[in-house]
Amino acid sequence: MKFDLTVNGRKRTVEAPAEMPLLWVLRDELGLVGTKFGCGIGMCGACTVHLGGKAVRSCQTPVSEVGKGAVVTIEQVGASAVGAKLQKAWTELDVPQCGYCQAGQLMSASALLAQKPKPAREEIAEAMNGNICRCGTYDRIFRAIELAAGTGGKANG
Numbered sequence: 001m002k003f004d005l006t007v008n009g010r011k012r013t014v015e016a017p018a019e020m021p022l023l024w025v026l027r028d029e030l031g032l033v034g035t036k037f038g039c040g041i042g043m044c045g046a047c048t049v050h051l052g053g054k055a056v057r058s059c060q061t062p063v064s065e066v067g068k069g070a071v072v073t074i075e076q077v078g079a080s081a082v083g084a085k086l087q088k089a090w091t092e093l094d095v096p097q098c099g100y101c102q103a104g105q106l107m108s109a110s111a112l113l114a115q116k117p118k119p120a121r122e123e124i125a126e127a128m129n130g131n132i133c134r135c136g137t138y139d140r141i142f143r144a145i146e147l148a149a150g151t152g153g154k155a156n157g
Contacts (some may be wrong), residue, residue, distance in 0.1 A: 008076035045131030097135035
């Protein structure tokens with residue numbers, strides 16, 4: 001089937017089976033490989049993208065469900081003010097270790113801050129729940145979100 005999508009602000013047309021996960025459309029059909037395959041069952045968060053401004057697991061989202069919703073991937077997240085602040089905080093606090101989960105972490109964090117610019121730590125925990133980091137950099141991730149939000153996140157605390 002033919003699908004007309006808006007991905008990272010660009011109109012794109014792809015030929016794909018309706019049930020093909022958005023993840024594979026992004027990676028294999030459009031060459032946007034920043035979105036990672038992790039578990040394939042929507043539990044790890046590595047494949048998180050924005051669809052209509054909400055964080056979704058692209059490995060569990062069939063391309064047929066995208067509709068007219070705008071898709072934003074890690075390749076474009078820094079174009080928004082929130083995404084740029086998060087990327088700066090991520091770098092300042094040296095968040096990534098292996099880096100594999102970081103695209104999904106940043107996508108979930110940017111969706112949170114776009115909807116709630118000054119979240120409490122409990123709200124951060126709720127929004128980031130399900131984004132797994134095998135290296136255990138959760139403290140740095142939380143501090144980077146707080147730094148980007150202007151609610152804390154200093155390098156020493």
